[in-house]
Amino acid sequence: MKTKMTLTLAAGLMATTAVAMDKEVNFASWGGSYQEAQSKALLEPAAENTGIKINQESYGGMSDVRLQVSSGQVTLDIVVSGSGGAARAAAEGLLEPLDYDVIDVSTFYPGLYTDYCVGGDVFSTVFAYNTDTFGDAGPKTWADFWDVEKFPGTRAYRGKVSGALEPALLADGVDPAEVYNVLASEEGIERAIDKIRELKSHISVFWTSGAQHAQLMKDGEVDMTTGWNGRFDNAKKDGAKVSYSFDGALLDYDCFAIPKGAPNKDTAMMLLNEISKPEYQDDLPKYITYGPTNKAAYETGVIDAATAASLPSSPENAAKQVPVSLEWYGEWETIAAEMYQEMLTE
Amino acid sequence: MAATDINTGLNAAGLRTDERMERLKLFGLASPALLLVLVILVIPVGWLFYVSFIGADGSFSMENYERMIKRKSYARIFQTTFEISLLTTGLCILIGYPLAYFMSQLPNKWANLCLITVLLPFWTSLLVRTYAWLVLLQKKGLVNDWGISLGLWEEPIKIVHNMNGTLIGMVHIMLPFLILPVYGAMRAIDRDYLKAASNLGASPARAFWTVFFPLSTPGLFAGSLMVFVLCLGFFVTPAVLGGGKVIMVSMKIVSNIELFVNWGAASALGVVLLVLTVIVLWIASRFLKLEQMTGGGH
Numbered sequence: 001m002k003t004k005m006t007l008t009l010a011a012g013l014m015a016t017t018a019v020a021m022d023k024e025v026n027f028a029s030w031g032g033s034y035q036e037a038q039s040k041a042l043l044e045p046a047a048e049n050t051g052i053k054i055n056q057e058s059y060g061g062m063s064d065v066r067l068q069v070s071s072g073q074v075t076l077d078i079v080v081s082g083s084g085g086a087a088r089a090a091a092e093g094l095l096e097p098l099d100y101d102v103i104d105v106s107t108f109y110p111g112l113y114t115d116y117c118v119g120g121d122v123f124s125t126v127f128a129y130n131t132d133t134f135g136d137a138g139p140k141t142w143a144d145f146w147d148v149e150k151f152p153g154t155r156a157y158r159g160k161v162s163g164a165l166e167p168a169l170l171a172d173g174v175d176p177a178e179v180y181n182v183l184a185s186e187e188g189i190e191r192a193i194d195k196i197r198e199l200k201s202h203i204s205v206f207w208t209s210g211a212q213h214a215q216l217m218k219d220g221e222v223d224m225t226t227g228w229n230g231r232f233d234n235a236k237k238d239g240a241k242v243s244y245s246f247d248g249a250l251l252d253y254d255c256f257a258i259p260k261g262a263p264n265k266d267t268a269m270m271l272l273n274e275i276s277k278p279e280y281q282d283d284l285p286k287y288i289t290y291g292p293t294n295k296a297a298y299e300t301g302v303i304d305a306a307t308a309a310s311l312p313s314s315p316e317n318a319a320k321q322v323p324v325s326l327e328w329y330g331e332w333e334t335i336a337a338e339m340y341q342e343m344l345t346e
Numbered sequence: 347m348a349a350t351d352i353n354t355g356l357n358a359a360g361l362r363t364d365e366r367m368e369r370l371k372l373f374g375l376a377s378p379a380l381l382l383v384l385v386i387l388v389i390p391v392g393w394l395f396y397v398s399f400i401g402a403d404g405s406f407s408m409e410n411y412e413r414m415i416k417r418k419s420y421a422r423i424f425q426t427t428f429e430i431s432l433l434t435t436g437l438c439i440l441i442g443y444p445l446a447y448f449m450s451q452l453p454n455k456w457a458n459l460c461l462i463t464v465l466l467p468f469w470t471s472l473l474v475r476t477y478a479w480l481v482l483l484q485k486k487g488l489v490n491d492w493g494i495s496l497g498l499w500e501e502p503i504k505i506v507h508n509m510n511g512t513l514i515g516m517v518h519i520m521l522p523f524l525i526l527p528v529y530g531a532m533r534a535i536d537r538d539y540l541k542a543a544s545n546l547g548a549s550p551a552r553a554f555w556t557v558f559f560p561l562s563t564p565g566l567f568a569g570s571l572m573v574f575v576l577c578l579g580f581f582v583t584p585a586v587l588g589g590g591k592v593i594m595v596s597m598k599i600v601s602n603i604e605l606f607v608n609w610g611a612a613s614a615l616g617v618v619l620l621v622l623t624v625i626v627l628w629i630a631s632r633f634l635k636l637e638q639m640t641g642g643g644h
Contacts (some may be wrong), residue, residue, distance in 0.1 A: 063604040066603070082465075160601075205590055220485065221507075338605075341593070345423055346417070
């Protein structure tokens, strides 16, 4: 009798662990207030509703995925990536194609999902300034960001090429619609980099992560920086004297991808479907000012009109911005990155 | 021994066989370690060399090296790396040598206490120490706040997010690596030598420079070399305290892995760093032996 009970117990235990093992997903994102927002709005509720155990970590981007895939030691199931990084990774064959029979994107904005990556949020690369230094008369355009006489003070700028060249050309007077045409040659890239060279002696930090540029503004280490809008709003909530606008900003989106050979691919696909639903996406703006990629998220009544107007993807804000060109990044990023590093080491 | 020396001519052949046997035995004893070196050092480094010649399309190519010649940034990155490593080593010697000397003159009890304070930072994570420097040195950090409130300077000075900050952080982290071997060498110096020197009429300074300092050089060279070589591979500290403008080879290796589809682009950087380091060490070792000889270490 006793043995039998132990056996049943053991079998039962094994069954539950088997289910738990099945329903487990390793999720990697960018850390900081961004991942915290994802965790609160998407992952924690989804874990509760689906019973999937989600192990979160922060990671260094698609290079980590490349490392895992090429060494055959894939541990990550879902990774968050910028749209450009995901497009390149997909071209390299590092990602699993997404199954849109499982993931429902019928109410998504067109263009915010690809075969390999499903959009999670819409964000902007903006310039932010210290309101203690500049008061209400802060810089309004990229040309102002470059104008060290009218707006004296230290700057921070991105240490990587992505999102770094477009502002330079806009400051140089290039029409927003023409930016990527101008950048489509080494001369064009050099023109943008020359413009950054002009400003370089005033750039005290070249930042490498979103958490870093938010901290730089919080500490008052620099008076102006480029960066991602949501991070600045969260820094402001924490007491940072920071403000930004969407004028001339770069409109981009983050997306979720599954690395090739992910151990829990099917569960990951299910989880992606879950967190793409409007009832999850409509919670994200509560924690970070990034817009939903699922149109239906605006219709649940959770996002009020004032919040909607503050999001990068609101029609009014979107009209002021330059949408990031994935094609350009696919073709030119490597060359541009090398040229950018040239400028950094001078 | 003296007795057998007289007879060496007679049984030289026998002695040679003994010597050979002993060498063989020693080799046999060392072979597990040698095998380990082969497996964990020679093979991977060989693999690194091999991979560095593989181009983006997977075939044999020199493109990873050609790129390093074509783009000026690579030469500048190597220059920065060696410059920082040399400066860090120099500063460590300037700060560490007098401290080690001071410690070596203390009675045992106090010397041990000092040793613990030198070792203490070792037990804190390198990342934590680096960020601590960032907090201290930044524009509105403790150092600038105090400096301004004490009237030492008026505008916040730039001590971080540049070369200065990188050097401060690296010297702090590397200092124990210099102090420990130097202190060890100094403790081993027989005090009677110094007494003899002053007995023969040398002033304390003369006794220090002609007797004590030369005897401490083996420790100094060992420590400096260790600091220098470790500095060449630094990543976290320049990345955090350099403000994105101080780029060392290890950082470029990471960005090349991110940027290029193949490992070769990053491996080639590793190979060049390795070769340059070996050259520097080779030059140093020639110089070093000379120093030890003239220093009269024996």
